[in-house]
Amino acid sequence: MKINSRNCRLVAKKEFKGLINEKTIVLALLLQLFIAMFSSFLLVGLASMYNPDAMSKYSKMKYPIAYAGETSHLYVKLMEDPNLIVYPMELSPAVSALSERQLAAVVWVPRNMEETMNPMKVTIYLIENDIQSGIVSAKLKSVLTDYETELRDARSDRLTAMPVEMRMPATNPAGDFYEFVYGVLIPLLVFMPAIISGALIIDMITEESQNKTLETLMSTPVSFTDMVWGKILAAFLLVPLQAGTWMILLILNGIYIGGFLEILMHISIVAFILILIAATFAMRYRERTNAQFMFSIATVVVLVFALSIPMNSGNIIVRLATGSIGAEHMIVLLPMLAVAMGLSYFVTMYSSRLAQKL
Amino acid sequence: MSVTGGNNTVSDEKTALRRILKISKWEIRRFAGTMDKGLIPIVAALFILLVVAMGFANSSGIHLEDNVYTVFTDSDESIKIIGFDSRFVIYKVPSGYFSQHPQYLLDPQYRDAFDLIVSGDTVTTSGTDRGNAALLAFERDYSRYKIAFYNRQKDLYAAYPVWIDEKEVESVIDFTATQMGRAAFSYSNPYRVPRPANIIEIPLPSEEIEVPVEELRRYLIADEGSDPTISRYTDILKSGDLDVIPYIVPSQMSASLPFDTIVLVFVFIFPLYFTSQFFMMSIMNERIDRRGEILLSTPVSPWMIIAGKALPYLAMMSLIAVALILYIRADLIIFLPLFPVILFFLSAALLIGMIARSFKELSFISIFFSTVASSYIFFPAIFANIHVISQISPLTLIIYQIQGDGFTAEEYLYSTIIFYLVSLVIFWFAVKNYNGEKLFMQHKILTALVEFVDGVISKRYVNTSLVFVAICMIPFVFLMQLMLLVLLFNFPMPLSLIMIMLSAALVEELFKSVGIYALFLKRPDYMTWKNLAIGAFAVAVGFLLGEKLLLFATLAEISESVFGAVMFSSLQVLWLPLILHFVTTLICGSVVKVCGLRLYILGIIAAGVVHTLYNLYFVLGVFG
Known part of the structure; x- marks a missing residue:
């Protein structure tokens, strides 16, 4: 054909x-x-919203948060973060201020367990359904992961083995x-x-x-x-x-x-x-x-x-x-x-x- | 059989139902007749092939993102971390290689030939976008590796010393305070010591972790996931454990961008859309074969024909939805948010089937429709758990349900009412136009749509009809405006507001004037200046009425924001928006009256500008 x-x-x-x-x-x-x-x-x-640091405009952005409960090294670490301004407060006023949007988050540490065998319990209050909460939560995450590593190192004698250590530059969520x-x-x-x-x-x-x-x-x-x-x-x-x-x-x-x-x-x-x-x-x-x-x-x-x-x-x-x-x-x-x-x-x-x- | 007075309506209903069911039966028989008899074995074979293909994909993985990143490494340990990840092409050299060849770490010419270089325990990236993405992928793999490692440590509290309990607080200030867009990021003064106006005592949460340690381990291990190349696409379908995870470790905080919700579109939305095609074809075929005429000549009314024809497809789509839900082992309540989507697809299929002039046109309009509909359903869902705007999409409810959070009746109403109303209006328009004259016309799409509007406007009670048409247009206006909101709200703040304001005004003017335009097109003699003015007033009344009704019912949250304020005129004063609607409709109609139908678009623009100025002045107080 x-x-x-x-x-x-x-x-x-x-x-x-x-x-x-x-x-x-x-x-x-x-x-x-x-x-x-x-x-x-x-x-x-x-x-760019998720990674405000990528835009220089937002890198100076500061988020007010409250710290309630017993003091701990976490408090120091939060204070050291350039993007956070930490106010020591009682829990109830802090959560009220959060719901009035005077704060971006509230961190509550009931008891300092750093020197003990027990876990540290940290309660974090955030505003629900909010873009900003996502950003603050990402900031808190990096502080808390650092803090976790610190405590884990202090408790390393209780671990049976250690994972491979890798050092890498900070990642970009983009x-x-x-x-x-x-x-x-x-x-x-x-x-x-x-x-x-x-x-x-x-x-x-x-x-x-x-x-x-x-x-x-x-x-x-x-x-x-x-x-x-x-x-x-x-x-x-x-x-x-x-x-x-x-x-x-x-x-x-x-x-x-x-x-x-x-x-x-x-x-x-x-x-x-x-x-x-x-x-x-x-x-x-x-x-x-x-x-x-x-x-x-x-x-x-x-x-x-x-x-x-x-x-x-x-x-x-x-x-x-x-x-x-x-x-x-x-x-x-x-x-x-x-x-x-x-x-x-x-x-x-x-x-x-x-x-x-x- | 003679029926006496009182029983009349009851028996009418019975006959109507009987007729609808009869037409449904015909439709099923017709559908079975259309499908080629030789099809069944081939379809069966294809389905078996599909299962085989899926099994194959499951065992060999999805190789879409294979070998995207390059890694140059001298570390054996790094292989443990990324060796399984097909995204990486790994060039392995003996350890210590880089101390002999330092140019790979120092000279950019050598360095940037790879996305990542792992020298001993140090990872460096080329710094390009791809390098950054590679680093992120490496980091994810590394943390997955570490998590798997720590999860199996005997002393779990040594491996994970910090446990987080995340609590959500409802904001008491409405969305006018912190706007979507840029304002959401900023506090007027973060250095001001917070002083709440009202201190509400909250109960102290427990100081201890009340869950046994092995229980926590179980959650951690369940969270590990399997092959990331597949789980990337399937994780989203996994229903949250029946009992919600009570505590998380820091690395589990803030999930990454939920772009992958697009998988839900493929799983739920596409099969439903696909099935609606059969209905579309059935309607189109009636027009090609002119078989529709036979039914129309019987005493069965159009709504019964449409209901009867749609019913089998409604059942089919519902069954498919239920089957999909059962297949991914999710809660059957997901069917509730899917149902309006089914109705929406059916109504769209009906309309497209009624107006397309050829198969090609049918395909293109329906592809266009599906793109728009899935964007409308998908994009807001990205913001699930992040922003209230996400709730305009029923998909968000599905995500909530799969996460294990569930949704309230209020949320359901909020995210589905537009779908219900739009479908209802389309069905009604279709019923009114389901007649020989309209079914067998061959008009351009836009003309056909205007013909449909004209078909709804009664010959005698023109103005009453106009009020009604205006009310019916409201859901469409909302649909389009919400879509614009989703598309435009992440532009920088002043720009986004201006763009939304202008486009929202244009959309509103377009839908407002469509009834008037239809009259100009079909009944030019009727449209005297006097009748135009009365008609414009009727439209204004209808529009205001519809707007208030719908706003009242649902969209309070969005309508309270600045964006909402420019989109939907404010609720407080009634006569101002009434005058606005009247004036803008009159402007648009006058332009058409003076300059002719061709310059309709000019009329819309003129009316849109007036509308925008009104918004600037009254809603935002710009000139005051």
Whole structure:
């Protein structure tokens, strides 16, 4: 079965025109981009909120807290923290002041057990459901962990062994944000166009049979195979377009993305495979609900499988984005290309077989 | 069968119910008929494959973030800490390597080739973002290693000398005092000695740790988790132990950013959204096959048709939700916050199915809708346990429940009422427009939506209808404005307030004027100046009424903040907002009347500016 490339281009062009004529699609894409933009704004803002030290403005920020109960070395350590101002108070007035927001936290130490065998019990009062409580709690955590290490060292004769000691510089909690952006957000945004295009090819193919326009189309010189490949072409071209826009938006938001073109290359081939799978279902069922249903399940299966394999395309994209892979990412392209070519052959054969039946 | 007076309504209800059930039965049969018979074995095979794939993923791990960080180490001990972590590529050299090759520690050219260098017991980072993230990952692994080590120490109180009891205090001052945004960080003067206005005596908590030491150890070990590459994604689904952990050690304080709640979106929201697609397709198919016409020609009223068609999908989605809850072994009460989400998806599916012109359009609108809906559900949930804003999302309630905290009826009402109301209004609009004329039209989406609004406005009681339409628009306005609030509230304070104010005003004017716009589009002859003025007044009355009703019922907490004040006009004075609504609607309508429908957007902007000025003057007192 020969494919007429001119006919394919014609079909693809027609599909593109249709997509643009229904302006809602352009609108939907724009709005989606808008949301992506805002969500990364939100996340950047959030990360800086959690780590106020990262912004010099907040490093001079001081939080008033109260210390109640018996005095201890913890009191000294809290006093030494440059971000905290400690007021020794009775518990009840302190908690009342906290609920009136004159304080950021209250630390209560009922009894000093530093020199004993017993544990130190520390009660911490914080305001519920409050962003600021999260920050103060992070500050207290670092003081308390220091204090814990100190006491543990004093009690080390009671431990049967010691863990490996490691010294490291202070960490920056913005690292969480890093893994969310590169480990979740970018793969999600980049894979989405591939899945959308898979769904789109089903729409394009099933629409012809469900609207009964297929017969008209078959009476033209365009063969069934030409039509399928033209539609595949249209759906496929949308992928780098969309994925590229997502990434440019992220870059504009100040998120570094290494290997822009390489990522587009990898996602394009993933998308191509998904589109071929989707096209097969669309040709098999020629009805949208069935085809979409099967495609969705198949996509989940394929993605879960793929993600459990080391060096999968998702991993390659993550590493390209973070800039932690060299030219070896090309190796992955080979098996992917082989799969794509196999599927292409299958789709061509299957469509020409169907064409004979029609 | 003849029915006498008194029993009339009862038997009507009975017939209605019988008809709905009958349509449901048809719908199930139709659905089964649509699905290809050859599908079942393939679906079964795919499901088996899915289980296999999940098993495979479980045993081999998720390899998404493999080999992102590079570590150059000469320490055998460091392998114990990160050896299992697939995120690291480890280059191991014999110990003491770096004392012979100090350039790796001193010369930036060598140094920065790696994210981390471990020389003996000292870790250094390249200082790039990736280096910092690598250090954080290393630190997490290290503390996990240490925790596992200490958890097994015989003398637990020597390993963990400090135990913390965290208590939460309710703030007595409302949110106007410490605003969301920048103001939340600052105390006017942290050096001022605190003097509470009212001292409330609180009972002293116990001085001792009342829990037996082995019990504490059990909690610590349960908290360790398993393979971090998988637990990262599954931990969020783990229900808190039935008994809440009473004491924590310092390293367990303040959980990290709950970005991973996105997993909940995948587990709960996507399957439900996915199932709603069947309903969407069913509606779309009625329009393609024109089979819908047959039902419409029977005495069955549209609401029965829609209810009957929706019922099987409602049942299906509820079953799926329950199955998912049981699967992750969570409390069935989670179904309560999921239910309005199900209704919301169904109503959206109905609307999209009724207006899409083609499959492609159907796909794109529904993908767009799902993105917006899941952002609305996901982003506020990030702030769960941190800020009250998180409660506008039902997902937050699910997080609370999974944590073991539970939620109150008030919180439930607060985070779900918008979903209930929006779904209700969409269903009502759909019922009113479920007729041959509207079902088989091929309009652009926005035109179609305006057609729907027009379909609701009665031919005779135009102004009464306008009041009603305005009331119905309120939940949408709230939905959009809350979304804007979530999106914009973390910009720096003056900017965020201005942006929220402007966009909130524009949203409000858009929804307020939609009824008037529909009349201009469909009944241009009716829209004389006089009728425009009366109509604008009707809209103003309806809007005010709806706003007050909803505010009264729920959103007190947000509406009391500065953001709330600019979004929803204040409650105290009634005639001021009434005049505002009237004037702005009139402005927008006049622009359309004079310049034509094309400049509608200009009318909205003009009205929005007036609205913003009003807010600045009356709510914030800027010019005064």
